[in-house]
Amino acid sequence: MIELRGNALRKKTINEILEFKKEYPLVKFNFILNEKNDESVSYVKMLEKFVVALGIDYKIISISSVEEGIRYVESCKDDRNNMVIVARPLGFDNEEKIIERISPLQDPDMLTKENIGDLVFGDLNKLPGTAKSVISLLNNYEIDVKGKKALIIGRSISVGMPIFLALQRMGAFCSLAHSKVSVADIKKASLESDIIVLASGQRNLIGSEDISKKAIVIDCGYHSDGKGDIDFVPDCEYFTPVPGGVGPMTIASVIKSGYYLRTLKNDN
Incomplete structure (x- = not known):
């Protein structure tokens, strides 16, 4: 049996991220969490550890309601360098409404309807x-x-x-x-x-x-x-x-996706 291990591939992805970072040094990752949800907190801790190690700019935003999350997401749209990651599950009813408000060009998790649609068509x-x-x-x-x-x-x-x-x-x-x-x-x-x-x-x-x-x-x-x-x-x-x-590859893949989105043109 051959084990499929992600550690070597993770190192390669990190090098790719560092090259992206040279070209787009102002990219900032915004991690939205609910401090009362252990899964949400755990995910953000992993994200934070990764970006800190690579010197990537980030911000952690703790919210107590869906409405608060939506307001923050809207505030991020003024700057194309902002990437928004919702640390699911937040533990709120209708928390998907936060994701619905994220710009597809600021969605490294690729969960907006536009990005899912692109995937369905083969991207x-x-x-x-x-x-x-x-x-x-x-x-x-x-x-x-x-x-x-x-x-x-x-x-x-x-x-x-x-x-x-x-x-x-x-x-x-x-x-x-x-x-x-x-x-x-x-x-x-x-x-x-x-x-x-x-x-x-x-x-x-x-x-x-x-x-x-x-x-x-x-x-x-x-x-x-x-x-x-x-x-x-x-x-x-x-x-x-x-x-x-x-x-080992999951967090690296999400962060790399954020930089990939930054390379795309805004057609709006």
């Missing part, structure tokens, strides 16, 4: 961080997905769905499993798949007996015990370990 530069990490790993290890059967388990707008769209665009024969699909059907599809992407956030929906020895298993999950959506090492051809697989 893989508009992949969210985790999804971009998965595709980058496959490309880095020169894994050709054309014609392969791919099963994506989970359909979130930031992970499962964009990975499905990307693999489809790259020529894979894709199936998307979600909460309305029976576990029995997911297990059956898994055993028949060449590529299995675990992105549901649920532990062990499939077992070792549901994975072919020739499969490529990509685990996007991360749980409190430090393991992924499966807590065993599958007997397969390729596997992303947790930690060390997809994870």
Whole structure:
């Protein structure tokens, strides 16, 4: 079995970010969080650690309501160098309304309707961080997905769905499993798949007996015990370990996307 590890690719991405930073030194990342939500705080801590290490300008904004978040997002639109990252989940009802107000040119998470639309039409530069990490790993290890059967388990707008769209665009024969699909059907599809992407956030929906020895298993999950959506090492051809697989690339991918957006022209 070959482990697909993201550390070397992360270093390459960091070098690319530093080159972007030379050309666009005024780019600033605005991290919106809810201090009362542990997941939101944890995500911002990881983002902060990364940008501090690279000397990238940033600001942390703690909000207590959706309305407060919307006001801050609107205030960022005056400067193209502002990038806005909402540390989801914030724990508010209708928190997606904050994302709806972000300019697509200031959306490194690639979650605005405009950026999602571009992805649907084939622009893989508009992949969210985790999804971009998965595709980058496959490309880095020169894994050709054309014609392969791919099963994506989970359909979130930031992970499962964009990975499905990307693999489809790259020529894979894709199936998307979600909460309305029976576990029995997911297990059956898994055993028949060449590529299995675990992105549901649920532990062990499939077992070792549901994975072919020739499969490529990509685990996007991360749980409190430090393991992924499966807590065993599958007997397969390729596997992303947790930690060390997809994870190291995710934050770097988001920050690189911010600089990529800065290179785009504003057509408005």
